[in-house]
Amino acid sequence: MHRRLIAPGALAASLMLAIPASAADYSPGAPGIGDPYYPAYGNGGYDVSHYDLRLKYQPESDKLEGTATLLATTTQDLSRFNLDFLLDVSEVRVNGAKASLTTSGEHELEITPKTPLPKGTAVTVVVRYSGVPSSKKAYGFTSWHRTPDGGVGANEPEAAWWWFPSNDHPLDKATYDVSVAVPDGTQAISNGTLQSATSRLGWTRYNWRSNKPQATYLATLAVGRFDVTTGTSESGIPIVNAYSKDLGDNYGAARASIERTGEIADWLTEYFGPYPFNALGGYVPNTTTGYALETQTRPFYSPRQFANGTNVSVVVHELAHQWYGDYVSVAGWKDIWVNEGFARYAQWLWSEHEGEGTAQEIADYVYASHPADDAFWTVKPGDPGPENQFHIAVYDRGALALQALRNEIGDEAFFAILKGWPKQYAHGNATVGDFLKYAEKVSGQPLAALFDTWLYQASKPSAPAARDASIASRSASTPAQPKSWKKIAATNDVHEHEHEDAPAREH
Numbered sequence: 001m002h003r004r005l006i007a008p009g010a011l012a013a014s015l016m017l018a019i020p021a022s023a024a025d026y027s028p029g030a031p032g033i034g035d036p037y038y039p040a041y042g043n044g045g046y047d048v049s050h051y052d053l054r055l056k057y058q059p060e061s062d063k064l065e066g067t068a069t070l071l072a073t074t075t076q077d078l079s080r081f082n083l084d085f086l087l088d089v090s091e092v093r094v095n096g097a098k099a100s101l102t103t104s105g106e107h108e109l110e111i112t113p114k115t116p117l118p119k120g121t122a123v124t125v126v127v128r129y130s131g132v133p134s135s136k137k138a139y140g141f142t143s144w145h146r147t148p149d150g151g152v153g154a155n156e157p158e159a160a161w162w163w164f165p166s167n168d169h170p171l172d173k174a175t176y177d178v179s180v181a182v183p184d185g186t187q188a189i190s191n192g193t194l195q196s197a198t199s200r201l202g203w204t205r206y207n208w209r210s211n212k213p214q215a216t217y218l219a220t221l222a223v224g225r226f227d228v229t230t231g232t233s234e235s236g237i238p239i240v241n242a243y244s245k246d247l248g249d250n251y252g253a254a255r256a257s258i259e260r261t262g263e264i265a266d267w268l269t270e271y272f273g274p275y276p277f278n279a280l281g282g283y284v285p286n287t288t289t290g291y292a293l294e295t296q297t298r299p300f301y302s303p304r305q306f307a308n309g310t311n312v313s314v315v316v317h318e319l320a321h322q323w324y325g326d327y328v329s330v331a332g333w334k335d336i337w338v339n340e341g342f343a344r345y346a347q348w349l350w351s352e353h354e355g356e357g358t359a360q361e362i363a364d365y366v367y368a369s370h371p372a373d374d375a376f377w378t379v380k381p382g383d384p385g386p387e388n389q390f391h392i393a394v395y396d397r398g399a400l401a402l403q404a405l406r407n408e409i410g411d412e413a414f415f416a417i418l419k420g421w422p423k424q425y426a427h428g429n430a431t432v433g434d435f436l437k438y439a440e441k442v443s444g445q446p447l448a449a450l451f452d453t454w455l456y457q458a459s460k461p462s463a464p465a466a467r468d469a470s471i472a473s474r475s476a477s478t479p480a481q482p483k484s485w486k487k488i489a490a491t492n493d494v495h496e497h498e499h500e501d502a503p504a505r506e507h
Contacts, residue, residue: 011028019421026079026116030110032168037333037386038157040105042169043082046072046123050174056203057180057188057223059150065130071174074121080112084158085165086138087131094125106138125474133162138410145287148246150223152285154293154300157333157389160216171429181205182223188357189222189242191296193279212277213427215329220295222285231254233262235269237280237292240298244286257315258282262310264350265319271349272320274417276327276426282315290493293341294321296301308507313347314491320346323422331429336389337381337455338435340396342418348399357482360470363403364479365398367472372460382432382455392492395488396489400453404461404469409443415487419444423496 031044032038061122064087070149084107092099094113095128107129117123133151143155144162153163160166180188181203199205210219220454226242233239239262243255261282263277279297289302292314299318305311324346325339348359357365370376379393381401388394406414417439422432424438432455440447450469453461466472472479 008479010497015174015352016377026077027347028079029076029081031082031105033167033171035169035332037389038169041084041107041158042172043084043167044077044239044498045078045081046074048072048169048174050167050176051164052177052179054179054274059183059186062132062134062146062151062333063130064133064163066128066153066164066294068125068127068129070121070123070125070127070165072123072125074117074119077119078113078117080110083109083111083125083127083165084159084161084168085129086136087129087133087163089127092125099486109165111361114290119126127488128167128413129165136162141185145289147224147286149225149244149286150384152219152220152222152224152287152300154222154295155292156217158217160219164219166216168216168239170215170217173215173329173427173429175212176210176214176219178207178210178219179181179205180208180221181260185225186241187226187228189226189240189283189298191218191221191279191298192277193218193238194240198330212295212296215326218296218326219295220298220300222283222292222300222407226285229259232492234268234282235262235266235273235275235281236276237262237265237275240279240281241327242281242283243468244284244303246286247284250284250303250306251302253308253310253463254303257306257310257312258284258301260312261315261319262488263488264316267350267353268316268319268323268346270344271415271418272323272422272469277322280453282318292318292491294318294339296322296326304493308490311487311490313350313487316350317343317346320436327422327427328425329429331431331434333386333389334383335431336384336394337398337401337432338388338430340394341381341402344395344399344488345402347484347491348403351482351484351488354484356484356487359403359406362485363400364472365482365485366400366476366491367461367466370460372492375462377460378458380456380458382451395492397454400471401451404450404454404471405439405447407437407445407470408468409445413445479503 032040050071055066057064092101097114100112101147134146144161145152151160160168177188182188183486188206190208194210195207197206225245229241231239277297281298284301290304293300305314320343348362351357377392379388379391381394381398453465
């Protein structure tokens with residue numbers, strides 16, 4: 001008879017495998033996801049895969065009641081975790097058990113589950129809440145827009161806090177079911193496809209579904225009285241557009257612009273590849289805001305975008321974002337050029353398509369029309385800082401960088417990159433650095449110096465650098481203004497997100 005000897009170390013290791021982590025091994029999830037521009041945005045310790053939002057909204061009082069069910073997975077041994085949220089919470093349950101809760105900071109809901117959650121645990125979080133979104137502010141502003149007949153949740157980089165609890169950062173994408181009950185005669189508009197609309201006892205419940213990963217800031221809700229049009233793009237994508245009934249003089253121009261959504265989306269597929277979602281559309285509520293936003297599958301447009309007539313260029317911009325911003329989202333907010341430079345460049349390509357000025361002519365004009373001492377050149381599109389995240393330089397200088405890239409590597413490689421990039425990072429996140437590496441791989445050329453000149457220097461690229469990139473090199477005088485320029489410039493406030501009532505924010 002032989003005894004099997006077990007070394008003490010091996011015995012200790014085997015016993016450890018059988019013992020779950022002690023309470024001391026669990027720690028709180030971080031109150032921010034780690035974005036240097038917005039340290040308190042998003043949260044650590046878990047990853048959300050799906051949001052189910054069952055809501056009831058009363059337009060007269062702006063009261064919102066809801067039950068949010070979040071499906072998530074823990075990414076650490078978790079003692080407690082945060083959600084980003086502003087409304088009043090009456091109860092939270094984690095995996096069926098009542099959890100304790102408190103609030104902290106400007107917009108943090110701290111949740112402590114009854115028992116700690118080991119890493120890799122599937123978690124169901126149910127949050128019951130109510131409140132008046134327009135009465136809530138964080139950092140001195142609101143992203144909930146009250147309208148004469150309802151309200152709208154739409155803003156960037158934050159909007160979710162005012163209507164649903166979330167992990168509010170593009171790094172944590174999820175699918176969505178949004179079910180909203182509103183008084184009969186009022187509609188609820190959200191992302192994706194309308195699954196059903198049923199009326200009962202004076203209320204109509206609209207059920208919307210987004211079946212592809214979606215960043216929290218791209219989720220939207222609009223309640224009001226709308227004229228709704230439906231159709232299908234030539235490529236077969238269903239379209240739902242909605243126009244507030246009280247747009248007044250802006251109604252015709254808004255509708256004449258947004259009804260071209262299907263045509264423009266099909267045109268963009270030539271440059272960016274297949275449309276990445278199963279729904280299209282846009283909506284124009286009667287807000288006093290000035291911006292538009294690429295809310296996934298159904299962009300938000302303010303009436304002001306159409307105050308001077310039709311504005312197809314802004315529709316091009318927001319639909320381009322469905323690939324650049326929605327399909328592929330920023331890994332951090334400093335990577336905003338990967339969204340805005342490309343959406344702006346799509347407007348330049350549309351100008352070319354319409355015979356109103358080539359992308360080269362627009363690039364020459366932009367370069368020449370800003371003198372070297374213009375503050376325009378001090379903003380670095382590759383890392384503009386939170387205070388300049390939506391500065392016009394991120395758009396125009398950002399698009400200028402793309403024209404410089406196009407001239408450097410040639411049309412074949414350039415358009416291969418435009419089409420291949422969304423596919424490379426489909427439904428994911430990426431950085432400016434990722435784009436540089438991808439462009440170098442496809443073109444076979446070193447591009448770091450070009451990117452540094454056009455995206456990262458706080459000064460106007462020199463005349464030799466411009467000549468090297470074939471920008472504004474044909475004449476010493478300022479080129480003529482392209483015919484499309486006024487239409488493009490009319491969208492300059494497309495993302496001037498209205499935090500004007502906010503004090504300077506530390507991020």
